[in-house]
Amino acid sequence: MQGEKSGPRPELGGPRSSRQHGSGGQDTTNAANGAEDHVPDPTAAELDSEYEKPYEYESEVFNSPVSSGDEGKTAYDTFDEDTEYGEVQFKVKTLYNKHNYGRDFGSNLADRAWVTDKLVKKLFTEPGLKLGTTRDHIIDEYNVKVNIRIVARALKVAREVVIGSENAQYEKTRDYLMELHRSNPRSTALMEVIPQPKSLPLFDRLYISLDACKKGFKEGCRPLIGLDGCFLKGRYGGQLLSAMGQDANNHFYVIAYAVVPNECKETWKWFLTLLKENLGEVPQHGWNFISDQQKGLELAMKEVNPIAHHRNCVLHIWKNFIKHFKDEQTKQMVWECSRCTIIQELRSAMEKLKNLNEGAWEYMQRFDPGVWCKAYFSHGPKVDNITNNMCEVWNTKIVEYRKKPILSMCEDLRYYIMRKRAMHKKRLEHHPGMLAPVQQKKLDQFIKPKSTKWRATWAGDSDRVLFEVHMQKHKVGVNLQSKTCTCNVWQLTGMPCRHAVAAMAKMGLKPEDFVHKWLTVDAVRAAYSVCINPVNSKKYWNPTDSP
Structure with missing residues (x-):
């Protein structure tokens, strides 16, 4: 292959040699300067003895050896950005494009340090990376086959780099809780340990309820609390106990969560006692509870909140059924x-x-x-x-966080709650309607269309609030003042039922004016009015002396 000259070429390292091409004996420099239409004879070029040296440039200085007296010197001109450099001609004598030997994907350079470096980048985007997936990633991305034991050790080292050592995180747990108190005053963040006679105490349990979550739940959410527990998938296992609420737009609302060694009556009693201290007494606020059939929860509930209404999740009853x-x-x-x-x-x-x-x-x-x-x-x-869907959704959302060490998990949970609250506040703070979007949709698409099949008759009372609503042989009574209906749906949900809406249509009233305040946009704004304050990384924590 021979390149074509695009113009005059500069002198690289010294004067150009006078070379003759063909029998005409014409100088190549002169041909470039004045005879652009001259094309050298390719047959003559192949007979030139100097072409017997492969990849040799047209410069005596470039091909000359460097003596010991030339050390520290260069044989090339100083680079000048204004100089126009032409193309360098070279010729490929023989090309062997067929390879018959086998390909080996192994490499001695792909040691544990190299694999660790590659996995650190991967773990930042996929913290739940499995061993088999990791090995496939190395093969697909880098065309290198690495021993599975090297991959396992590298993955362990990479995890410690990314999320820290699990043992080291337990040592910093109290510092993290102090940082939560500093950044979010009036929050509840505490830890209990098991004393050891001849060593440092062992971690036992941890409870966190942020001030913004407590205030928002009491001011803007309905008083139904969902309780549930799920397994932690880290090295030391354990259980994550959670207390969830539901805002006016039917989104789950995090109230508190705790890390405990197992799920039993004693741990649930401890959790419910702290929750009661944070939210207040049942008679004062009317708290109701719903849960699955967890071990020991029913017995603990009877001891801590004996008069509270406690529902069971029908889905779990049905699964056993x-x-x-x-x-x-x-x-x-x-x-x-x-x-x-x-x-x-x-x-x-x-x-x-x-x-x-x-x-x-x-x-x-x-x-x-x-x-x-x-x-x-x-x-x-x-x-x-x-x-108990509000707890089930929460457990599904945080499944990746439950695989991490304790501090990484707690911080990821707090960060997720903070982002979720900010997102809901942004979406609904300028909502034009009176009701929360989900409640308005329920009223417009499900209740109002069905109400047209019912006919309301005024009972004749002075306040014009009593109605008899009928469809064929079915009759129910509606009281617009007490917001009750024989079907009991209005009392249970706070949303007017189809019978009540038919009575309101008879009087020319808007059903939106009879919806309970806990289903309005104002309730959503109250629930998210207080924000979770930012928390610094451990570099800026104030260390504590307590173990």
Whole structure:
């Protein structure tokens, strides 16, 4: 392959040699300067003896050896940015483009240090990287096959670099809690340890409830608290206990969380006692609770809050139910019974279940209807949830954080809560409507269309608040002043039912004016009015003397 000259070339390292191309004996420099149409004879070029030296440039100085007296000197001219450099000509004599030898993806340079360096970058974006996925990443990204043991050791070192050593994080736990107190005053952040006679105490449990979360829950959320526990997936395991609320837009609202060694009556009693100190007494605020059938939680609840209404998640009752009864119609009857809003409706549904499967009826009779059926729920919370979805969503959102060491996990949880609160506040602070978006949608798309099938008749009272609402043979009574209906839906949810909306349409009233305040945009703004203050990294923490 021979390049084509684009113009006059500078002198590289000294005067250019006078070389003859072909039998004409014409100088190449003169040909470049004045005879642009002259094309050298390629046959003559191949017979030139100087071309026998492969990759040799047209410069005597470039090809000349460097003597010992030339040390520290250069044979090239000083670079000048104004000089125009031309192309250098060279020729490939022989090209071997076929490779028959096998390819080896191994490399002695791919040691643990090299793999660690590559994995540190990867772990910043994928903290839950598994060993098999890590090895595949090294092969796909760098075309290097590394021994699995080297990858395992490198992954462990990379994790310590990125998220820190787990043991070292326990040593800094008290410093982190002090930083939470400094940055977010009036928050509850405490830790308990187990004293050791001849060594430092061992970590036992930790509880965090930020001031913004406590205030926002009491000022803008409905008084139903979801309780749940989930496993931690770090080196030392443990359980994460959580207390969740629900804002006016039906988003889960974090109140408090704790790290405990296991889930039992004693740990739940400790958690509920601290939660009670943070939020206040049940008679004063009317707290209601909903939970799965956790170990020891029911016994702890009876000791800490004996008069509180405590619901059970119907989903967990149903999962245990279908282990014994496989018939599809029987399985659906559990949900039908749990959704009944009046006692008479529940009795009819249970009688239907008895006729369908008496064993299933006996199984459900073991449960107090007050913990799983809407007809027996308290009217205080203005929410008729029969499942503990607010806790289940929270556990799903934080699944990646639960794999990390304790300080990294706690800080990631706090940071996630802070971002979530800021996002909800930004989205809803300028919402034009009166109701929260989810509540307005429920009213417009589900309740109002169904209300047109019902006819309201004024009962004749002086205040014009009593109505008899009927559709064919069905009749219910509505009181617009006390905000009650025979169907019990208005009392349970705080949202006017289809019968109440029909009565309001009779009087030309807006249903939005009869919705409970806990379902309005003002309630959302109150819940997120207080922000979580920023927390510094451990470089700026004030160290404590306590272990």
